[in-house]
Amino acid sequence: xxxxxxxxxxxxxxLMSDKEVKELLQTLNLTLDGLPKILESDTQAVKLxxxxxxxxxxxxxxxxxxxxxxxxxxxx
Amino acid sequence: xxxxxxxxxxxxxYGEPVGIIAAQSVGEPGTQMILRSFHLAGxxxxxxxxxxxxxIELVDAKKxxxxxxxxxxxxxxxxxxxxxxxxxxxxxxxxxxxNIAKRVLENFSKGKIKVILDRQELESExxxxxxxxxxxxxxxxxxxxxxxxxxxxxMHTRNLKEIRAATINMMKMLVSGVEGAGKGTxxxxxxxxxxxxxxxxxxxxxxxxxxxxxxxxxxxxxVFAIYRLFGIEAARNSLxxxxxxxxxxxxxxxxxxxxxxxxxxMTASGTIKGVGRHGLSxxxxxxxxxxxxxxxxxxxxxxxxxxxxxxxRGVTENILVGKQIPIGTxxxxxxxxxxxxxxxxxxxxxx
Numbered sequence: 001x002x003x004x005x006x007x008x009x010x011x012x013x014x015l016m017s018d019k020e021v022k023e024l025l026q027t028l029n030l031t032l033d034g035l036p037k038i039l040e041s042d043t044q045a046v047k048l049x050x051x052x053x054x055x056x057x058x059x060x061x062x063x064x065x066x067x068x069x070x071x072x073x074x075x076x
Numbered sequence: 077x078x079x080x081x082x083x084x085x086x087x088x089x090y091g092e093p094v095g096i097i098a099a100q101s102v103g104e105p106g107t108q109m110i111l112r113s114f115h116l117a118g119x120x121x122x123x124x125x126x127x128x129x130x131x132i133e134l135v136d137a138k139k140x141x142x143x144x145x146x147x148x149x150x151x152x153x154x155x156x157x158x159x160x161x162x163x164x165x166x167x168x169x170x171x172x173x174x175n176i177a178k179r180v181l182e183n184f185s186k187g188k189i190k191v192i193l194d195r196q197e198l199e200s201e202x203x204x205x206x207x208x209x210x211x212x213x214x215x216x217x218x219x220x221x222x223x224x225x226x227x228x229x230x231m232h233t234r235n236l237k238e239i240r241a242a243t244i245n246m247m248k249m250l251v252s253g254v255e256g257a258g259k260g261t262x263x264x265x266x267x268x269x270x271x272x273x274x275x276x277x278x279x280x281x282x283x284x285x286x287x288x289x290x291x292x293x294x295x296x297x298x299v300f301a302i303y304r305l306f307g308i309e310a311a312r313n314s315l316x317x318x319x320x321x322x323x324x325x326x327x328x329x330x331x332x333x334x335x336x337x338x339x340x341x342m343t344a345s346g347t348i349k350g351v352g353r354h355g356l357s358x359x360x361x362x363x364x365x366x367x368x369x370x371x372x373x374x375x376x377x378x379x380x381x382x383x384x385x386x387x388x389r390g391v392t393e394n395i396l397v398g399k400q401i402p403i404g405t406x407x408x409x410x411x412x413x414x415x416x417x418x419x420x421x422x423x424x425x426x427x
Contacts (some may be wrong), residue, residue: 006292009302009310037346044307058309065083071308074346 012059013044016070021055024070038071045073091407093391095341098334105328106131124297130322134299134315137342137350141298144278148260149293150271158262161271164288165260166202168275170253173246176201176208178226182243187234189243192226203252215249218242254282281305303348312343362386364393 016024025031032053038045040052050056050073058069088094110127124143125133133141148168154160176197181190193205209227212220220229229246231239258277265272275283278298284291284305296302297318303311316332316339323330341356342349349355353370360366363379363386378384388394391401400406 007306007310008292009295009313010306011309011313013309036340036344038308039346042307042346043305044309060309065081069309071346076346 010044011061013048014057014059015048015050016055016057020057024055032072035070035072037074039076040073041076089404091402091404093403094337096391096403098337101330101334102131102338105323105330108328109326126322126325131319134318134322135338135342135351137299137348137355139300141278144276144296144298146257146260146275146277146280146283146296146298147294148273148275148283149290150273151288151290154288155270155272155290158271160288161262161273163202164286165262165273166252167286167288168254168257168273168283169201169259170255170257170277171201171203171251173208173249173251176203176251177247180243180247182239184234184236184239187231187239189229189231189239189246190223190226191229191246195225201252208251211249211251212246216242216245218246254279254286257283299348308343308346308348311348312339315339315342315348360390360392362388362390362393364388364396365390368392368396 021032028034032055035055038050038056040046040050045056048056052073052075054073056071056073058071060067060069106128109131124130124145125141129142148164149155150161150164154164173191176193177191178194179192181192182188183190193208198205198208205222205225205227209220209222212218212227212229218229218231220227229242231242233239254277256277256279258275260273260275262271263274264270277283278296278301280294280296280298280301281304283289284294295314299311299314299318302314316336319335319338320332323335338351342351349359351357357369358366360369363375363384367375367379369392379386386393388397388399389402391403394401
């Protein structure tokens with residue numbers, strides 16, 4: 001059985017720890033709401049069991065390169 | 077030492093107005109695109125909207141595309157074999173009762189409905205009369221019997237209204253296939269020799285349930301269906317891909333980073349938002365920026381009534397009042413800490 005996240009349109013999602021988030025926000029000089037958002041009810045967020053306020057790291061591919069992208073989990 | 081990545085040499089500088097450049101880069105070639113989608117008669121069975129109408133559809137984040145299409149990829153074994161692919165297509169193809177019925181006879185005095193089925197249609201869809209009869213029993217909770225070349229439904233009533241209602245329901249009933257999947261065709265990928273199906277529907281959720289369908293590759297041009305099924309990241313990828321595909325069809329080359337940025341901006345809130353008045357532009361922080369775009373009076377009156385404050389940090393509002401716009405060198409300010417003022421010695425002064 002293939003699961004939904006195996007679809008080629010879905011990049012790898014990963015829940016970040018609080019420490020990682022703190023470091024990230026420091027290097028980007030941002031607050032949490034400066035990041036793009038992902039809804040708590042989003043298929044991928046549900047799968048990770050993410051709660052509002054956490055950050056999901058997304059491993060986007062740009063050709064051979066891997067570009068990390070970050071989304072804050074928000075209610076909804 | 078790690079090998080130098082040439083990408084790093086071309087990173088965007090701070091203050092570069094990437095959004096404006098993206099808008100212009102898409103806007104100018106947009107003037108060369110066909111305004112009305114035209115179709116060629118013949119071969120192509122599934123015609124999709126193309127050109128400017130499609131771009132507008134994507135950028136406005138329309139809930140349903142005007143021509144939904146699903147590209148159904150098959151599991152490896154089935155995709156190589158034409159007959160097996162045709163079999164899978166039969167499982168997906170939406171067949172309703174009125175597609176296979178030749179004649180419908182309602183006998184009101186006996187309370188019976190007889191449906192004579194078209195043998196050819198039945199064969200081409202791969203359905204037997206027996207299957208049709210059992211479908212009627214299950215789906216509509218009626219009592220039906222197979223009779224030579226058709227089905228007879230016994231209604232146990234002579235109420236004209238009831239019989240008519242049952243007939244209408246029966247004709248609309250789904251005999252085989254996936255609800256909303258439409259009619260599909262088989263195509264062959266020229267480069268890999270693999271067969272895949274193209275269907276003019278957008279019920280990707282239902283199609284995914286069919287055996288033999290490759291759940292990892294099957295896609296649709298319905299961005300919202302992708303969003304519901306796979307989440308916001310897949311939706312942004314799909315959106316960017318659709319934009320790229322539409323422009324490529326028109327033989328227009330726009331750097332994909334501009335399109336990626338548009339897709340990023342549209343999905344930044346966690347849901348898909350259009351770029352127009354009801355989407356991104358309507359949500360700008362600045363009152364002046366919103367008033368300069370559309371519905372000027374509405375925004376100004378609302379701002380006046382509620383005492384909104386405009387921090388004048390955006391581009392539009394600063395153009396409006398004739399100030400330097402916060403782009404490039406205009407986006408930096410000089411600030412001196414209070415205590416540091418004293419440390420500065422006048423230049424060329426005496427010791």
